[in-house]
Amino acid sequence: MKTKIRNYVDELFFGKPAHNKMKDIKEELISNLNEKYDDLIAGGYNGDEAFYKVIAGIGDADELLGMPRKKIIPEPEPLPKKELRSFIISTLWLGTTILFFMVSFLLDNWETSWTIFLLGSIANSYILLKWTAAEINLPAPIDLRKQGSHEMRASETEAHERKLHKLRKKQMGLISSILWQGIVVIYFVFSMTFPFTFSFSWIIFLAGAIVQNYISLTYRTKKD
């Protein structure tokens, strides 16, 4: 049973960030747990009962290691439910359409007002970006109380890592789409307002390409 206690503590500390005092804390904890176990057995409990009483008294594993329970970096807002998310997006497009017609009628301008839809699309991408960030920050779905093998735990972490990688790629894609849609809006609004600039205003697309490369570079180096 003492090995069962030691294994439980190893399991508890598995996957936690390295800690120079971790070995000491583990040893102190195991020694105290063993003694508590012996006392409970002497007091009449059977092996299983004593074991469960002992591990029930441990408390929060993170507090044990002295890790802050809350993140110091402020977390982005939590991910709203699916229906709420669809509602937000539909409202966005309804609003954009209303705005389009209002602006076009009031200003009697139908040549550039269509860019409002591009702005709506940028807002859409931005909202998706926020939601992707929230999804990345969701806690990993690893159940500490599962007494599974280390291999099982490793494959779960791997799956989680792959999911995170996909989400980060999605983030990058959203940032790029915001960049390019923004450039198109600026290009058209600028060129239509100052029609003589059409011969060189396309340069903005080159600038966009430079910014895009910079973003891809930052993403790739961040990953490493």
Added chain:
Amino acid sequence: MSIASDIIRGHTETIILSQLESNDSYGYEINKNIQKRTDNKYELKDATLYSAFRRLEDAKYIASYWGEEGAGARRRYYSITDLGRIACTQNKKDWEAAKTMIDTLIYNEEAKK
């Protein structure tokens, strides 16, 4: 009992210091004493105890040393330092003052001079 538990938990460090005032001790023994003294009504989680040990040791109120038992499962003993004794006495005074003040506030008595 949960409000009382929170209040007691807030004084974990003073409780530990006062136990160490009389003799050196280790985690499980301290917890056992707490259970005995409160007639099994109160038990500290190991996590609470250990984080209190860490804070006390960082503040140099207590010092620790390893016992002689078998390797891999040695006991970690704690002893109170002079600084810790001073802190313990002060904390007890603070608790008395708080207790008196709260009593007068909730029992609508004249403040005891």
